[in-house]
Amino acid sequence: MNIHQRSTRIIVSAVVFLVLLFLILPHVMDVQPPLFVRVLLMPADLAAGVISIIGAGPQCHNMGTPEHPICEGTPVDLLFGLVLVMFCILLYPVVTYFGLSLASKVIRRHEL
Numbered sequence: 001m002n003i004h005q006r007s008t009r010i011i012v013s014a015v016v017f018l019v020l021l022f023l024i025l026p027h028v029m030d031v032q033p034p035l036f037v038r039v040l041l042m043p044a045d046l047a048a049g050v051i052s053i054i055g056a057g058p059q060c061h062n063m064g065t066p067e068h069p070i071c072e073g074t075p076v077d078l079l080f081g082l083v084l085v086m087f088c089i090l091l092y093p094v095v096t097y098f099g100l101s102l103a104s105k106v107i108r109r110h111e112l
Contacts, residue, residue: 004108009100013093020089028085044088048081 001008024040027033033041064070 003100004104009097009104012100013097016096017089017093020092024085024089028082040092041085041088043091044081044084047087048084 001011003009020040024037027037030037062069063072
């Protein structure tokens with residue numbers, strides 16, 4: 001396997017995608033997922049924070065008292081969360097592919 005071939009970079013990116021899929025999906029609906037899942041889903045948390053600041057995402061509907069707020073989840077919230085998780089899972093293979101492409105270009109420049 002040669003890093004300079006596009007097929008190798010695609011295969012490595014596909015392996016990264018499958019590994020992340022098998023690591024993250026069993027813990028998506030956990031209340032307290034393991035630490036490695038929380039770290040891998042950090043871009044989804046950041047994206048959700050930015051989107052909530054803008055006001056484009058789902059809003060929390062407080063059903064409790066001001067002292068003990070309870071946030072009501074809706075199907076839109078679930079869909080929004082799953083889209084963010086899939087974005088995060090797809091982000092890593094894309095970054096891997098472009099990182100390997102950049103590394104290939106750097107290696108080729110230093111070989112000349």
